[in-house]
Amino acid sequence: MTEHEPAPTRTQAQRTAATRARVLDAAIDSLVELGYARTTTQEVNRRAGVSRGALLHHFPTRESLVVAAVGHLVEARMTEILQRPRTGGEDISVIIEAFSGPLFDAALELWVAARTDDALRTAMAPLEQKVSDALTTGSEELFGARYTPDQIALSVELARGLAVSRILRTPDSDRAFTDRVLTTWKDILDAQ
Template sequence: MTEQPPPATRTQAQRTAATQAKVLDATVDALVELGYAGTTTQEVNRRAGVSRGALLHHFPTREALVVAAVSHLVDRRLVELLTRPRTGHEDIEIIVEAFSGPLFDAALELWVAARTDHGLREAMIPLEQRVTDALAAGCADLFGDRYTPAELELTVELARGLAVSRILRTADADRALVTRLLPVWKELLDRHD
């Protein structure tokens, strides 16, 4: 019988990263399921299975916690969108797609709450600027000079608005609307050539 080596111990940095990821994932889940009002530090503690002290050590305020959670998702989502295999025929559907799923749902919760919560609003401003800059860089990488910066900025704003109004439509109605509007949108963008 051969002796098995003892399991490798994780470094402090690895344990910290694992705890933070667990807390951030629990926060996003709570934002999506319960909204901003229901995403309390106690709820995140419960979902993540960490102590209150561990949570407060990494994220001393609720605003820091929820903004870090959305930032965590933004990073993951941008990597997903920008590293998938390229076909050479990428178009604005990618931008519309960027405003979907748990990231958008969690961010929407924060945008609405930030309207009346000054502390949250101040915490969200740098994150939103980072997202805007990352989208601009990603679009430049995907589309080259096919669209002007103003056209891409307008496309991002329209995609965000389409995503906000999606919460009042069924999935079938949303697919039908996007299917109907995207060709018109593309035609308008391509008129600048």
């Protein structure tokens, strides 16, 4: 494009997708930085730089917004993990890794809040199924028949537990603890 050519015009679908992505990213940032209680639609509006009408058009409730944001992050995280170059030596530690960073922080905020918030718990049920399906499908793609579905399910639960307990450990002690637990778990899986 020369300096005299006008910039290409984005389609309505492209503008809508860009607005939606900005809103979802702003919601994730707010969940991670402020927690669920302080992640309001007004805060997400401010962070995303969109009108209240635009936000409500895409997400009519706070629950639909935060659940969609975590779902968006799940998709991005799974894509990132599955698109890495394969070494052939991938093992269950990939699942442990999946429960780290902003994805886990945002999801944890929702899990804890859903314990006492019926509307959020109801909105999260499909998301939890989506996460479970993504982990199952991703694990099958990464590991083939190396692990059984029950071993994968138990590994997911172990990963969640390690991620929750990580909150109360220092990074160094967490790394050492997680390495010990993961070594033991791999030994158990390999022995079967």
